[in-house]
Amino acid sequence: SAVISQKPSRDICQRGTSLTIQCQVDSQVTMMFWYRQQPGQSLTLIATANQGSEATYESGFVIDKFPISRPNLTFSTLTVSNMSPEDSSIYLCSVEEQGVQETQYFGPGTRLLVL
Amino acid sequence: SQQGEEDPQALSIQEGENATMNCSYKTSINNLQWYRQNSGRGLVHLILIRSNEREKHSGRLRVTLDTSKKSSSLLITASRAADTASYFCATAPMNRDDKIIFGKGTRLHILP
Numbered sequence: 121s122a123v124i125s126q127k128p129s130r131d132i133c134q135r136g137t138s139l140t141i142q143c144q145v146d147s148q149v150t151m152m153f154w155y156r157q158q159p160g161q162s163l164t165l166i167a168t169a170n171q172g173s174e175a176t177y178e179s180g181f182v183i184d185k186f187p188i189s190r191p192n193l194t195f196s197t198l199t200v201s202n203m204s205p206e207d208s209s210i211y212l213c214s215v216e217e218q219g220v221q222e223t224q225y226f227g228p229g230t231r232l233l234v235l
Numbered sequence: 236s237q238q239g240e241e242d243p244q245a246l247s248i249q250e251g252e253n254a255t256m257n258c259s260y261k262t263s264i265n266n267l268q269w270y271r272q273n274s275g276r277g278l279v280h281l282i283l284i285r286s287n288e289r290e291k292h293s294g295r296l297r298v299t300l301d302t303s304k305k306s307s308s309l310l311i312t313a314s315r316a317a318d319t320a321s322y323f324c325a326t327a328p329m330n331r332d333d334k335i336i337f338g339k340g341t342r343l344h345i346l347p
Contacts, residue, residue, distance in 0.1 A: 124277070153334070162323065163278070163337040210275055221265055221327035221335055226277035 122147050122217050124227035132233045133203055140199045141230045143213035148193035151216040153224070154186070156209045163212065169196040203234045239267070239307075239324040239338030247344040254311040256341040258324030259304075265327040267300055267307050268335065272321045281309075281322075311343075319345045 123146040133139050143152065152169040166186055167175040175188035190196045200207050210231050214224040239260045248254050258267065266285045270278040284291045284300045284307065291298045297310040311318055321340045328336070 157275075162339045165334055165336075168334070212277055214278075220331050223268065223280045223283055224278075224325075224335070225280065228277045229275065231275065 121223075122149060122215050122225045124213060124215060124225060126211075126213060126227040126230050128230060129228065130231040130233075132235065135204050135234055137203055138199055138201045139203065139232060140197050141211050141213075143196045143198070143227055145194045145215055147217070149215040149217055150193070151220070152190065152196045153214045153216075154188065154196070154198045155212040155214065157212060157229075158209045166198070169198075200232065203232075205234045208232055208234045239326050239336070241322070241324055241338045241341040243341060244339070245342045245344070247346055248314060249346050250314060250316060252314055254314050254318070254343055254345075256309045256322050256343070258307045258309070258326075258338055260307075260324075260326045260338075261305065263302070263329045265329060265331065267298075267327070268325045269296075269298060269307075269309050270323045270325060270337075272323065272340070274320075278323065314343075314345045316345050316347060319343060 125144045127142045154166040155163040157163050165178050166181045167177040169175050169188050169190040171190045171193050187199045210229045212229045214226045239258045242257045268283045269281040272278045282293050282298050284298050295312045300307045321342050323340045324338045325335045
């Protein structure tokens, strides 16, 4: 199974600033995802990070707020732009290694607090 | 919505007892998955059961799927303190272009 690391593991940021979260996988994968998990809540898919093309965003999420890069098959970044306290969440990246809708492997998450 | 709904929202049991969590969903699925999350960390995949399967085992875990009732259950036998976590079901919609959707989770607390 894929091993995924995320940086930073946590951060405290001021409103109006931006934070870039990195996700590194130890193998090449086609599908990479970014999720948000607000305190005590379930996971909400932000976008699918596509290698070589723009990310595919879910309803309610836009590129200007959450720009995503996917320069190769092992790495992706998610930027949370112009942050507000409502952006305080855990941000998780995941990969599907075995095919569409199959098991997802998650990174340890980035815990973000916006003041 | 396709989202699964776990029941109960929270569960506290004594160590050594069995824990049962349920997941209900609304539309047909390709598979259903269970994940565990410890203290706001990343999710760990536990088990995947396909729509044509009725029961699956993995160690102390037993998962059932009843597609006629659109429900699944996760049984953890002989619970341990380390089982304290949140458990999420995730459903894979019939349209394979659609992403899997996570339920709201059950918070399980094992009492010593």
